[in-house]
Amino acid sequence: MPQFNEPSPLEVKILTKRFQLPNSASIDTYLATDGYKAFLKAREMTPEQIVEEVKVSTLRGRGGAGFPTGMKWSFVPRNSPKPKYVICNADEGEPGTCKDRLLMEFDPHQLIEGMMIAGLAVDAHKGYIYIRGEYRYLIEIMDKAIAEAYARGWLGKNIQGTGFDFDCYTHTGAGSYECGEETALLESLEGKRGVPRLKPPFPAVSGAFQSPTILNNVETYAAVPAIIRDGGAAFAALGTPKNGGTRLFCLSGHLNKPGVYELPMGFNLLRMINEVGGGVRNGKKLKAVIPGGSSCPVLRADECDIPMDYDSLAKAKSMAGSGGVIILDEDTCMVRAAMRLMKFYQHESCGWCVPCREGTTWLKKILVRFHDGRGERQDIDMIGELSKSILGRTFCPLGDAAAMPTIAFVEKFRDEFEAHLNGKCPYGQH
Amino acid sequence: MLLYAQDEVGQVTEELIAEVASRCGVTPLQVDEVVGYYTMLHRKPLGKFHIQVCTNIACMITGGQELYEHVCKKLGVGNRGITEDGLFSVEEVECMGSCSWAPAVQVNYDFHHYMTPEKLDALIDAIRQTRKAQ
Ligand SMILES: Cc1cc2nc3c(=O)[nH]c(=O)nc-3n(C[C@H](O)[C@H](O)[C@H](O)COP(=O)(O)O)c2cc1C
Ligand code: FES
Numbered sequence: 001m002p003q004f005n006e007p008s009p010l011e012v013k014i015l016t017k018r019f020q021l022p023n024s025a026s027i028d029t030y031l032a033t034d035g036y037k038a039f040l041k042a043r044e045m046t047p048e049q050i051v052e053e054v055k056v057s058t059l060r061g062r063g064g065a066g067f068p069t070g071m072k073w074s075f076v077p078r079n080s081p082k083p084k085y086v087i088c089n090a091d092e093g094e095p096g097t098c099k100d101r102l103l104m105e106f107d108p109h110q111l112i113e114g115m116m117i118a119g120l121a122v123d124a125h126k127g128y129i130y131i132r133g134e135y136r137y138l139i140e141i142m143d144k145a146i147a148e149a150y151a152r153g154w155l156g157k158n159i160q161g162t163g164f165d166f167d168c169y170t171h172t173g174a175g176s177y178e179c180g181e182e183t184a185l186l187e188s189l190e191g192k193r194g195v196p197r198l199k200p201p202f203p204a205v206s207g208a209f210q211s212p213t214i215l216n217n218v219e220t221y222a223a224v225p226a227i228i229r230d231g232g233a234a235f236a237a238l239g240t241p242k243n244g245g246t247r248l249f250c251l252s253g254h255l256n257k258p259g260v261y262e263l264p265m266g267f268n269l270l271r272m273i274n275e276v277g278g279g280v281r282n283g284k285k286l287k288a289v290i291p292g293g294s295s296c297p298v299l300r301a302d303e304c305d306i307p308m309d310y311d312s313l314a315k316a317k318s319m320a321g322s323g324g325v326i327i328l329d330e331d332t333c334m335v336r337a338a339m340r341l342m343k344f345y346q347h348e349s350c351g352w353c354v355p356c357r358e359g360t361t362w363l364k365k366i367l368v369r370f371h372d373g374r375g376e377r378q379d380i381d382m383i384g385e386l387s388k389s390i391l392g393r394t395f396c397p398l399g400d401a402a403a404m405p406t407i408a409f410v411e412k413f414r415d416e417f418e419a420h421l422n423g424k425c426p427y428g429q430h
Numbered sequence: 431m432l433l434y435a436q437d438e439v440g441q442v443t444e445e446l447i448a449e450v451a452s453r454c455g456v457t458p459l460q461v462d463e464v465v466g467y468y469t470m471l472h473r474k475p476l477g478k479f480h481i482q483v484c485t486n487i488a489c490m491i492t493g494g495q496e497l498y499e500h501v502c503k504k505l506g507v508g509n510r511g512i513t514e515d516g517l518f519s520v521e522e523v524e525c526m527g528s529c530s531w532a533p534a535v536q537v538n539y540d541f542h543h544y545m546t547p548e549k550l551d552a553l554i555d556a557i558r559q560t561r562k563a564q
Contacts, residue, residue: 002528002531002540002541002542002543003531003543003544004530004531004543005530005531092527093524093525093527094525095486095487095488095524095525095529096487096488096525096529097525097527097529098527098528098529098530098531100527101527132527133433133468133470134470134526134527134536134539135527136539137539137540137541172433172434173468173470174432174433174468174469174470174471175468175469175470175471176467176468176469177524191431191454191464192464193463193464193466193467194467194468250529250530251530252488252492252529252530252532253487253488253491253492253532254491254492258529258530258531258532259530259531260530290487294486294487294525324488324529326487326488326491326529328491332491336490337487337490337491340485340486340487340490341486341487344486344487344524344525347524348524350467
């Protein structure tokens, strides 16, 4: 078993409430702690009422884009004669993000129940959980939970005599960040190379196997049972307006107590660093924070007194993304950080469209050159210009995900790029 | 399916591709195209213990890069290199979803968190010891 961090007393445990229980992953523990009650309650509701409850909760997608979940579900044409699918994105590839694995390891039934309720809402009877290949042990845990649910009549035909059928399967990835993008995931699920599809049509209309499909992140589905059980309004009240509930923040980097912590939406970032994460380690000063996974533009230390929710971060021209909060101390070389991230995007670009494939390759070359002490003054502007020419010109948002943080690195830390011009890193890191 | 097949055979071979193609009712070329895309599918053999070191951002700033260089030096191999006895191979990998417990290493499918060069040395030595004992 891998080692994880200790919980923090400041946490508000809704999705993680079972994590500390013995055998938290077993169906007995789940049933003894309100498990599958939300499904039975949802079964008494109309699909419209379920979608409405999720809308009231102001739950927004925890996978990256933050799209309102209730609205996404309402786009599915319920009376389409085709089968419909509920798909869970457990690819968890965004650097800085490591929460979905905990939700699957410690409470797999919560995820299954969330997907079943989604099935009720959109009239789907099949669910797929797409899990990244590296998480083999989690595939085993999910498969075991699914088998338990079948054995106890919580999956399969006529679930608990309610007349509702639902089947659930796991599917493995095989090492590709791009397969976390929703349409690339669908391609991969169908057994192909994981390259994105042109949208529209959106997956809600034509997704897996050309059928209406809803696709959400693990944490998004995991929040659904609590919303149905305790009501959308109660969930919404935990967070800030339009940013309901709690979320699992993954604190990483130069902290005394990095870890995954469940906190209300809108929790102040400085408090998160100092009170939950135990402050910057080795008594160093904070330099910057990447607030929502590597694709989100970096915040300077003076921008960090901010509520961590989608709208506040958007106002600060960054993003809440996938909840990966990466803390960088005063000794971090930003050129090295920008270079390493561009290496990642270049490696993971699927090559399907030219601006992303070529753009990330050129940006990587320039940043590596800079990093190696062979940068020239004109390169600094070129990095910014090239990044801007990728924005909005690609099939999927991977191109933007590479460009946006790079633009922010150059704009906010231009002095550090200039300091590298004499061929040496001022931090002596390379 | 390909990943599970690879786990059984050790690497993606021509026979494996042909077998998967016939079971899925597609051409070997279609399978080949898929194999080329995914980084976890390897056409070359790996060590019995494949040591994957994350050097992405959260791990990099907490010592992942040094860890990677350390293990390469210790085993005398480069990226995706394999030791002469075929016991170990090393790969520099992207974020593996262990950022909050960085730096992270994965040996085959097992995760190891809060890694240090000393802990990694101990892990490698322990594997060698048990292999010798067998
Ligand atoms: C390149 C790329 C990688 C992504 N990786 C993931 C991922 O690993 N996990 C995830 O849940 N969403 C990921 N997303 C976001 C998905 O496309 C999609 O928006 C999300 O799964 C929708 O679920 P949600 O509404 O519950 O957030 C990624 C997006 C892009 C562009
Ligand atoms: S950055 Fe290394 S596990 Fe995420």
